[in-house]
Amino acid sequence: MNKYFARVEAIREMMSSRGWDAVIITGSDPHNSEYPSPRWKQVEWVSGFSGEAGDIVITMDHAGLWTDTRYFIQAGKDLPGTGIELHKMRVPEQVPIPQWLATEAFPSEKSRVIVAVDGLSQTIESINEIAAAFRSEGRTDFSDDSQEEPSFRIVDAPDMLDSLWDDRPMIPVSPIITLGADICGQSREERITMLRKFLVRNACDAILLTSLDEIAWVLNARGSDIAYNPVVISYLLITLDNVQWFVRKNAFSPLDEDTKESFQEIRGDGIDIEEYDEVGFTLASIEDVSKLYVDPSSLNYNLYLTIEGGSLSGNVIYGPSPVPLWKSVKNPTEIAGMKEAHLEDGLAMERFLYWLERQMDLGYPVSERDAAVMLGSLRESISGYRGDSFETISAYGKGAALPHYMTPKDDAPLLERHGLYLCDSGGQYLFGTTDITRTVPLGPCTALEKEDYTLVLKGMIDLAMAVFPAGTAGCQIDVLARSPLWQHKRNFGHGTGHGVGFYLCVHEGPQDIRQNFRNQPLLPGMITSDEPGIYREGMHGVRHENLLLTVEAGNNGFGKWYAFETLTLCHIDTAPVVKELLDRKELEWLNEYNANVYRVLAPRLPDPVAEWLKEKTGPV
Numbered sequence: 001m002n003k004y005f006a007r008v009e010a011i012r013e014m015m016s017s018r019g020w021d022a023v024i025i026t027g028s029d030p031h032n033s034e035y036p037s038p039r040w041k042q043v044e045w046v047s048g049f050s051g052e053a054g055d056i057v058i059t060m061d062h063a064g065l066w067t068d069t070r071y072f073i074q075a076g077k078d079l080p081g082t083g084i085e086l087h088k089m090r091v092p093e094q095v096p097i098p099q100w101l102a103t104e105a106f107p108s109e110k111s112r113v114i115v116a117v118d119g120l121s122q123t124i125e126s127i128n129e130i131a132a133a134f135r136s137e138g139r140t141d142f143s144d145d146s147q148e149e150p151s152f153r154i155v156d157a158p159d160m161l162d163s164l165w166d167d168r169p170m171i172p173v174s175p176i177i178t179l180g181a182d183i184c185g186q187s188r189e190e191r192i193t194m195l196r197k198f199l200v201r202n203a204c205d206a207i208l209l210t211s212l213d214e215i216a217w218v219l220n221a222r223g224s225d226i227a228y229n230p231v232v233i234s235y236l237l238i239t240l241d242n243v244q245w246f247v248r249k250n251a252f253s254p255l256d257e258d259t260k261e262s263f264q265e266i267r268g269d270g271i272d273i274e275e276y277d278e279v280g281f282t283l284a285s286i287e288d289v290s291k292l293y294v295d296p297s298s299l300n301y302n303l304y305l306t307i308e309g310g311s312l313s314g315n316v317i318y319g320p321s322p323v324p325l326w327k328s329v330k331n332p333t334e335i336a337g338m339k340e341a342h343l344e345d346g347l348a349m350e351r352f353l354y355w356l357e358r359q360m361d362l363g364y365p366v367s368e369r370d371a372a373v374m375l376g377s378l379r380e381s382i383s384g385y386r387g388d389s390f391e392t393i394s395a396y397g398k399g400a401a402l403p404h405y406m407t408p409k410d411d412a413p414l415l416e417r418h419g420l421y422l423c424d425s426g427g428q429y430l431f432g433t434t435d436i437t438r439t440v441p442l443g444p445c446t447a448l449e450k451e452d453y454t455l456v457l458k459g460m461i462d463l464a465m466a467v468f469p470a471g472t473a474g475c476q477i478d479v480l481a482r483s484p485l486w487q488h489k490r491n492f493g494h495g496t497g498h499g500v501g502f503y504l505c506v507h508e509g510p511q512d513i514r515q516n517f518r519n520q521p522l523l524p525g526m527i528t529s530d531e532p533g534i535y536r537e538g539m540h541g542v543r544h545e546n547l548l549l550t551v552e553a554g555n556n557g558f559g560k561w562y563a564f565e566t567l568t569l570c571h572i573d574t575a576p577v578v579k580e581l582l583d584r585k586e587l588e589w590l591n592e593y594n595a596n597v598y599r600v601l602a603p604r605l606p607d608p609v610a611e612w613l614k615e616k617t618g619p620v
């Protein structure tokens with residue numbers, strides 16, 4: 001029997017014994033992190049699904065995985081034999097989990113429905129969406145078994161999989177470092193003061209931060225509790241007088257020297273360090289806070305119940321945290337660091353692409369994994385390197401048709417001397433974070449590969465050249481990157497751009513560039529990716545990605561104007577370009593971009609690489 005099928009059946013047995021009608025298992029953690037640590041990879045444990053975004057619902061007669069367009073192909077590979085059906089999101093006919101539960105799983109003739117969730121890994125915002133869906137069908141939440149009318153109940157079952165998951169990993173504990181204002185541009189005292197001013201403006205006297213990258217930004221502290229994300233699993237409570245950081249203090253072994261030094265520095269700034277597990281007790285019994293501010297998009301349901309059941313009941317203000325917007329607008333020190341990161345990263349990328357081409361020319365076997373390892377080793381040689389910003393996507397041919405392809409660690413496909421190779425990668429440095437995708441030809445390409453390559457490049461260039469009025473949101477200019485593809489009746493399912501942190505998470509908000517409406521204007525200082533693509537299942541995939549810094553572009557009688565400055569420094573291969581598909585301005589941009597890459601990088605590259613780069617950056 002498929003082990004994942006058996007796990008679903010074991011969950012059904014647990015449901016039956018507890019009187020549950022449905023169980024929701026999310027792909028996140030108690031902090032609503034995009035990428036959880038192994039302890040909270042519950043979706044993967046239940047289903048074998050290896051994609052990075054997905055939630056599972058199990059009823060007594062159905063099991064489903066909800067994921068978006070990036071992972072449809074991956075789900076098609078992972079789910080057979082599990083008894084779990086794929087539910088597609090970000091498509092016109094989508095039925096999200098709340099609506100599916102309320103209308104399809106349990107039609108109104110079923111009088112009582114009990115939905116169990118692991119409240120530690122489910123946000124209060126998502127719980128509210130489920131409740132709203134049931135209420136829209138005329139149901140009410142029931143509080144006891146005597147109620148007769150159609151009803152529903154959402155039950156909090158924290159760590160519900162513990163009894164089934166024998167070797168479940170522990171909550172991670174990694175070394176912690178602190179960064180100074182010379183690196184971050186602001187001290188932690190300044191950032192805490194910003195939050196206290198926010199509290200005063202909102203008539204509150206405390207704020208609880210639960211999102212890990214927000215906490216890292218406020219405290220100028222970094223760790224590695226989650227792979228590729230330099231964060232520390234913790235909570236941060238800031239009042240008008242005190243600050244408490246609830247963090248794992250490594251109860252199972254002595255603290256490492258970096259963490260000891262960091263804790264000493266943080267305590268020296270008047271911040272109390274408490275045990276991670278004490279946050280619930282503190283919030284349930286706190287006495288010197290009259291109004292607590294919390295962001296429901298990251299507050300987990302279990303902690304919400306603790307807060308509302310304690311001394312703060314009725315005295316909590318729920319609203320968006322101000323930190324994501326502050327964090328997204330980089331200060332001059334952070335911008336300088338990000339530019340340095342892209343310079344160093346660009347040198348590594350050019351050395352990698354030179355090595356790759358030479359290996360192929362000499363006929364040496366190179367696998368997708370070999371290429372990823374080589375690129376990682378080149379980044380490791382950079383002073384200030386702290387690891388990759390995500391797992392390198394090293395994909396040849398049909399593998400590149402999966403937007404978030406996972407390069408096999410064993411028996412990875414060999415690269416061949418024809419077609420397209422896609423590499424999406426990035427680095428974490430003490431002075432910044434990078435994210436870059438290059439698709440390059442390994443030899444002769446088909447006419448369709450060349451056309452796809454050029455149309456995606458055309459879209460990337462058109463977005464990079466954008467000039468737009470102040471107040472413009474990313475969703476309002478997303479069409480610039482898609483229009484060249486749409487004109488040829490082609491498209492891609494993922495977003496065009498996401499925010500990028502400063503030595504923080506490679507994906508951050510609140511800004512983005514995608515079709516989904518989000519009314520967050522792009523502001524000077526924001527750094528956002530520009531990464532259109534096209535994916536043909538079983539054939540090939542193309543994606544080009546640079547990072548863009550929003551900058552001021554002047555004022556006139558029509559208002560204030562913004563534009564983009566491209567930060568990424570790595571040439572774009574022009575060999576597959578169909579010149580006739582690019583207009584004059586696009587060709588000028590491409591030639592100037594490549595020429596600038598050569599001007600900036602060549603003096604710091606070994607002579608053979610610099611000579612090779614000169615050839616690669618010649619004008620089209």
